[in-house]
Amino acid sequence: MSTNADIVRFSYSAFRHGDIDAAFNAFAPDIEWTSPTGMSDFGLGGTVRGHDDVRTFLARANSTFSEVHVEPHEFVESDDRIAVFGEHRLRGTRGGRSCTVPFAHSWRLDDGKATHFQDLHDVSEVRRILRHDDEPPNSPEGIIQLGLGFWRSKAVLAAVRLGVFTALAGRPLELAELRAGTGVHERGARDFFDSLVALGLLHRDGSVYRNAPAAEEFLDSGKPHQYVGGVLEEAESQWYPAWAHLVEALTDGVPQWVVTGEQENAFDEIYLEPDQLRRFERAMIGGLVPVMRTLPERFPWQQHRTVADIGCCGGALLASVLVRHPHLTATGFDLPALAPLFADTAARHGLEDRMRFTAGSFLTDPLPAADVHVFGHVLHNWDLDTKRMLLRKSFEALPPGGTAVIYETLIDDERRHHVFGLMMSLHMHVLSPGGYDYTGADCQEWLGGAGFRTSRVEHLTGHEFVVIGVK
Numbered sequence: 482m483s484t485n486a487d488i489v490r491f492s493y494s495a496f497r498h499g500d501i502d503a504a505f506n507a508f509a510p511d512i513e514w515t516s517p518t519g520m521s522d523f524g525l526g527g528t529v530r531g532h533d534d535v536r537t538f539l540a541r542a543n544s545t546f547s548e549v550h551v552e553p554h555e556f557v558e559s560d561d562r563i564a565v566f567g568e569h570r571l572r573g574t575r576g577g578r579s580c581t582v583p584f585a586h587s588w589r590l591d592d593g594k595a596t597h598f599q600d601l602h603d604v605s606e607v608r609r610i611l612r613h614d615d616e617p618p619n620s621p622e623g624i625i626q627l628g629l630g631f632w633r634s635k636a637v638l639a640a641v642r643l644g645v646f647t648a649l650a651g652r653p654l655e656l657a658e659l660r661a662g663t664g665v666h667e668r669g670a671r672d673f674f675d676s677l678v679a680l681g682l683l684h685r686d687g688s689v690y691r692n693a694p695a696a697e698e699f700l701d702s703g704k705p706h707q708y709v710g711g712v713l714e715e716a717e718s719q720w721y722p723a724w725a726h727l728v729e730a731l732t733d734g735v736p737q738w739v740v741t742g743e744q745e746n747a748f749d750e751i752y753l754e755p756d757q758l759r760r761f762e763r764a765m766i767g768g769l770v771p772v773m774r775t776l777p778e779r780f781p782w783q784q785h786r787t788v789a790d791i792g793c794c795g796g797a798l799l800a801s802v803l804v805r806h807p808h809l810t811a812t813g814f815d816l817p818a819l820a821p822l823f824a825d826t827a828a829r830h831g832l833e834d835r836m837r838f839t840a841g842s843f844l845t846d847p848l849p850a851a852d853v854h855v856f857g858h859v860l861h862n863w864d865l866d867t868k869r870m871l872l873r874k875s876f877e878a879l880p881p882g883g884t885a886v887i888y889e890t891l892i893d894d895e896r897r898h899h900v901f902g903l904m905m906s907l908h909m910h911v912l913s914p915g916g917y918d919y920t921g922a923d924c925q926e927w928l929g930g931a932g933f934r935t936s937r938v939e940h941l942t943g944h945e946f947v948v949i950g951v952k
């Protein structure tokens with residue numbers, strides 16, 4: 482029989498592996514969960530009761546922090562009480578600042594279930610990293626800097642387009658060599674490359690430049706599976722020109738993308754040219770890198786056998802999940818043009834037997850049957866009726882207990898904090914006729930309307946969240 486300490490140890494381990502349901506199995510239905518009151522103004526202080534409210538609390542914590550590592554070091558048992566000593570490592574979602582804070586956790590158990598949990602830690606350091614996140618501009622300089630934010634953006638997009646980070650991959654270069662490798666004219670070269678140093682993407686020793694670690698890892702086009710630059714290439718060539726017409730998009734309500742509009746679906750339009758199709762896939766992979774690094778670990782895939790990715794593009798997300806979970810088989814569902822790209826992805830990973838492509842349109846065809854449906858960066862492309870229709874179709878195709886997993890850069894429920902989610906929604910207004918981004922609560926409401934029994938929102942990483950609906 483498990484001791485109380487085993488049960489508590491198990492719940493830490495389940496949380497660490499993203500198996501939230503297993504962790505909750507160790508909690509009494511009316512568990513009392515108490516956090517330092519000093520965090521109340523962030524919605525993270527005081528006592529909540531019962532599984533649903535604890536889940537809501539954890540979802541709020543996950544949207545406040547992009548990283549939460551809870552490291553228990555010592556377990557001390559006394560009758561029905563367990564004290565756990567360890568440390569939290571936390572990173573604020575909006576400013577990226579991190580801190581490590583010691584904690585004492587007090588647990589009380591009754592009949593093998595946790596009935597009380599209390600978290601005790603010094604909140605001052607935690608408040609410091611949150612307070613500095615994305616502070617509103619409170620000076621003339623701050624306002625000017627915010628308004629001229631496109632200077633930084635365009636410098637980075639130009640660097641990707643000119644191949645600066647790929648030229649420097651694995652080899653520092655003298656200024657003259659770097660200019661030669663990227664075609665940058667002498668006149669602006671020093672200011673351009675030194676701007677990239679100031680922005681933290683390059684390092685310079687004397688006149689020798691090299692990539693900063695993140696640029697080396699994610700902006701070298703020679704590393705296609707982790708190349709975030711694909712999304713920046715798309716931004717440089719397609720999105721930046723479209724955003725130049727944001728005012729028109731806002732006043733006319735009409736998308737400003739440079740597609741010809743001859744096809745009914747903008748995606749069909751993009752896929753007319755094989756080069757555009759590959760470019761679009763590179764952009765999607767760029768945006769997917771953070772999700773591919775987290776979703777395979779953060780969802781209880783071991784509880785399911787089949788998964789269908791609805792709007793799977795070239796299948797990169799499925800490959801990342803299947804490589805990590807050998808018991809799973811998968812269907813990728815997307816427009817017919819994506820079939821060859823999907824086949825390439827499956828072959829590259831040796832997954833031809835486990836991932837198959839189904840060509841179709843989710844606007845007109847039923848969705849493939851599977852235990853799990855993934856909708857990744859898909860719902861935000863569409864208007865409300867289509868969003869709801871896709872979730873209804875998903876409900877019809879899933880078995881009882883089947884699960885819809887929707888990852889998206891959500892807007893916070895109060896619609897006042899998640900800058901990235903709100904910018905993404907403006908992006909949809911600029912690019913698509915009906916698309917817009919949404920809050921976790923919106924999505925939960927649509928899931929409920931489609932018939933899903935329960936739903937929850939969890940933070941995935943950075944700006945990415947996942948909404949999970951269970952039939």
Ligand SMILES: C[S@@+](CC[C@H](N)C(=O)[O-])C[C@H]1O[C@@H](n2cnc3c(N)ncnc32)[C@H](O)[C@@H]1O
Nearest residue numbers: 748765792793794815816841842843844857858
């Ligand atoms: C924004 S991309 C997202 C791709 C991928 N899920 C991701 O997370 O990067 C939207 C995807 O939906 C697909 N799509 C668009 N219209 C579709 C339709 N009518 N039927 C099926 N898939 C469609 C596109 O081809 C594209 O792969």
